[in-house]
Amino acid sequence: xxRLPGPFTMRNGGVLPQVDVAYETWGRLSPQKDNVVLLVxxxxxxxxxxxxxxxxxxxxxxxxxxxxxAIDTERFHVVCVNSLGSCHGTTGAASVxxxxxxxxxxxxxxxxxxxxxxxxxxxxxxxxxxxxxAIVGPSLGGMTALAYSMLFPQEVGALVSISGAAxxxxxxxxxxxxxxxxxxxxxxxRDGHYVPPGPVNGLRVARKLGLITYRSxxxxxxxxxxERVKEHDGRPAAFALEFEIEAYLExxxxxxxxxxxxxxxxxxxxxxxxxxxxxxxHGSVEAALATVQAADALVIGVETDFLFPLDQQEEIATLLRxxxxxxxxxPLASIQGHDSFLVDFDRFAPVIAEFLAEL
Amino acid sequence: xxRLPGPFTMRNGGVLPQVDVAYETWGRLSPQKDNVVLLVxxxxxxxxxxxxxxxxxxxxxxxxxxxxxAIDTERFHVVCVNSLGSCHGTTGAASVxxxxxxxxxxxxxxxxxxxxxxxxxxxxxxxxxxxxxAIVGPSLGGMTALAYSMLFPQEVGALVSISGAAxxxxxxxxxxxxxxxxxxxxxxxRDGHYVPPGPVNGLRVARKLGLITYRSxxxxxxxxxxERVKEHDGRPAAFALEFEIEAYLExxxxxxxxxxxxxxxxxxxxxxxxxxxxxxxHGSVEAALATVQAADALVIGVETDFLFPLDQQEEIATLLRxxxxxxxxxPLASIQGHDSFLVDFDRFAPVIAEFLAEL
Numbered sequence: 001x002x003r004l005p006g007p008f009t010m011r012n013g014g015v016l017p018q019v020d021v022a023y024e025t026w027g028r029l030s031p032q033k034d035n036v037v038l039l040v041x042x043x044x045x046x047x048x049x050x051x052x053x054x055x056x057x058x059x060x061x062x063x064x065x066x067x068x069x070a071i072d073t074e075r076f077h078v079v080c081v082n083s084l085g086s087c088h089g090t091t092g093a094a095s096v097x098x099x100x101x102x103x104x105x106x107x108x109x110x111x112x113x114x115x116x117x118x119x120x121x122x123x124x125x126x127x128x129x130x131x132x133x134a135i136v137g138p139s140l141g142g143m144t145a146l147a148y149s150m151l152f153p154q155e156v157g158a159l160v161s162i163s164g165a166a167x168x169x170x171x172x173x174x175x176x177x178x179x180x181x182x183x184x185x186x187x188x189x190r191d192g193h194y195v196p197p198g199p200v201n202g203l204r205v206a207r208k209l210g211l212i213t214y215r216s217x218x219x220x221x222x223x224x225x226x227e228r229v230k231e232h233d234g235r236p237a238a239f240a241l242e243f244e245i246e247a248y249l250e251x252x253x254x255x256x257x258x259x260x261x262x263x264x265x266x267x268x269x270x271x272x273x274x275x276x277x278x279x280x281x282h283g284s285v286e287a288a289l290a291t292v293q294a295a296d297a298l299v300i301g302v303e304t305d306f307l308f309p310l311d312q313q314e315e316i317a318t319l320l321r322x323x324x325x326x327x328x329x330x331p332l333a334s335i336q337g338h339d340s341f342l343v344d345f346d347r348f349a350p351v352i353a354e355f356l357a358e359l
Numbered sequence: 360x361x362r363l364p365g366p367f368t369m370r371n372g373g374v375l376p377q378v379d380v381a382y383e384t385w386g387r388l389s390p391q392k393d394n395v396v397l398l399v400x401x402x403x404x405x406x407x408x409x410x411x412x413x414x415x416x417x418x419x420x421x422x423x424x425x426x427x428x429a430i431d432t433e434r435f436h437v438v439c440v441n442s443l444g445s446c447h448g449t450t451g452a453a454s455v456x457x458x459x460x461x462x463x464x465x466x467x468x469x470x471x472x473x474x475x476x477x478x479x480x481x482x483x484x485x486x487x488x489x490x491x492x493a494i495v496g497p498s499l500g501g502m503t504a505l506a507y508s509m510l511f512p513q514e515v516g517a518l519v520s521i522s523g524a525a526x527x528x529x530x531x532x533x534x535x536x537x538x539x540x541x542x543x544x545x546x547x548x549r550d551g552h553y554v555p556p557g558p559v560n561g562l563r564v565a566r567k568l569g570l571i572t573y574r575s576x577x578x579x580x581x582x583x584x585x586e587r588v589k590e591h592d593g594r595p596a597a598f599a600l601e602f603e604i605e606a607y608l609e610x611x612x613x614x615x616x617x618x619x620x621x622x623x624x625x626x627x628x629x630x631x632x633x634x635x636x637x638x639x640x641h642g643s644v645e646a647a648l649a650t651v652q653a654a655d656a657l658v659i660g661v662e663t664d665f666l667f668p669l670d671q672q673e674e675i676a677t678l679l680r681x682x683x684x685x686x687x688x689x690p691l692a693s694i695q696g697h698d699s700f701l702v703d704f705d706r707f708a709p710v711i712a713e714f715l716a717e718l
Binding site: 181208217244273274 | 537
């Protein structure tokens with residue numbers, strides 16, 4: 001963890017007197033400090049991308065980061081930071097505001113992707129790693145990596161955008177808005193002033209809907225079809241768990257509740273709606289992406305992703321190429337939708353490994 | 360309204376002592392009674408498909424049904440029935456159980472598409488119209504029309520299935536399951552024993568998610584893009600309505616709450632999950648659809664529909680054709696997703712008009 005002295009002024013208003021940033025590292029820093037790869041994450045993961053001596057539990061990208069793996073820790077010094085606004089060690093709505101001694105809760109300022117990128121960058125400077133050989137970000141992290149590359153163009157050597165977007169579609173905004181409403185309309189949310197266990201029902205609904213948007217209809221047809229749960233005797237109560245797909249959602253919702261702070265979920269969810277690369281190009285996404293100076297870019301998207309659809313990845317690739325970057329665009333046929341980067345290593349690992357090997 | 364004397368035994372168990380069925384009619388019955396077209400509906404509409412002298416308010420398919428329109432009331436005697444389990448005049452969970460004098464609420468038996476079809480058919484017999492020149496059903500009604508055609512093959516001359524399915528996908532089940540959970544986890548639901556206004560928050564979330572599944576990402580990009588609501592001053596509260604797409608969902612959710620009974624919503628939602636045409640073919644959809652005897656069938660689907668996707672329409676068309684029916688399959692390029700039949704009359708009306716004209 002690194003503590004950034006404040007005050008930190010947020011993009012849409014508000015000030016944080018200080019910011020803690022949780023991070024982890026793997027691999028050895030080169031004497032020239034020219035082998036740094038920064039990972040920025042999706043909504044829910046923390047900085048624990050891979051197991052380590054200090055924390056041997058598997059990380060969220062265990063199969064992708066490590067010695068000899070796609071993001072090769074024999075070659076790169078890999079850093080993963082927990083996003084501003086999250087609840088895994090970095091300052092967010094569930095942290096104590098040192099000015100009051102109370103949790104921020106909804107007094108936390110409006111969070112933007114740019115704030116997340118800026119805090120990650122300040123943390124990298126604070127730990128003495130101001131130059132990135134590459135920044136790698138999936139999902140929300142794809143937006144963060146893009147923002148980082150636009151805001152600090154001289155500090156990023158290569159950009160890897162995975163299932164990200166230059167701005168959210170109204171469809172994605174709608175899906176996230178309903179998730180937030182499920183949390184906010186749970187009476188136990190209490191306008192953010194919940195006491196444990198808090199708005200469990202709302203968070204369950206939000207997580208289930210989130211999961212639906214992270215995978216794909218095609219995958220679920222293959223995995224679940226119309227299979228019934230085992231204990232189902234043919235005449236279930238009308239609305240109890242009956243189908244395997246419902247049991248799958250239930251299992252994942254239970255795992256999520258208690259592991260993620262509801263207010264932090266709201267902030268991180270909303271910041272994806274707000275992000276619009278065009279804000280950095282006087283209203284033009286093309287002009288904004290032309291500010292990126294990374295020499296190389298890899299843009300990966302997935303055919304079955306309907307939350308960050310493939311044409312949004314193609315837009316990023318096309319505009320970066322038009323601006324003179326060397327761009328590899330990799331549309332993948334993964335069946336697991338938006339979350340494919342977390343599971344379909346057979347497709348993702350070679351593409352990322354090859355790109356990084358050629359840097 | 361017609362009252363069917365009971366008892367009516369439900370497919371998955373349970374008995375209704377009597378069943379009321381709300382219906383409306385348009386056009387003149389031929390002396391031979393051979394010009395009857397039955398409309399069966401989606402989840403939320405009632406029997407008021409078109410305005411009439413008795414009720415001049417616009418119906419849910421005002422533009423499609425009428426003199427000289429696609430479903431031509433100069434030629435056909437059109438009947439629309441409100442589904443069993445609904446709350447617009449037909450018996451459902453919000454009706455009084457005559458055995459107890461109390462509302463059924465969750466004592467209403469598990470509802471199936473077959474029950475809806477059977478009650479519609481008994482109503483048609485009761486009002487003296489046992490032979491259908493055609494049955495027309497969109498969405499849930501497409502499932503009902505298919506069930507009617509399988510259960511009573513000698514009574515259906517032609518089948519028009521619009522954005523229906525032979526069975527629900529796990530993706531559609533998941534999306535509906537989350538809607539039901541939003542209602543059921545609202546404390547005001549009180550296990551079905553709510554008092555007005557009832558589980559308003561849960562129903563709002565359910566309706567918004569429903570709307571998302573009824574339209575398409577492509578339509579919303581065109582209509583809303585990233586437009587902000589007018590009163591938005593650039594620094595909204597973090598989670599208030601900010602985008603036009605959110606205001607659109609809000610407006611529709613407000614209209615729905617108070618107009619639809621939450622328990623009825625649960626029953627009608629679940630019956631779509633349960634429906635599986637293969638139940639009528641010893642586990643084979645193909646064998647089941649081979650029981651349909653309607654000479655002609657029109658199967659319409661929409662490319663942007665992800666709730667009842669196009670390949671499910673194609674399956675119905677292919678299997679009916681294989682079974683010897685004369686089948687027209689019409690995949691439409693409508694941009695409005697599952698709900699296109701309610702709005703894209705330019706594409707739907709000619710296809711339906713031509714099919715009916717050739718009968």
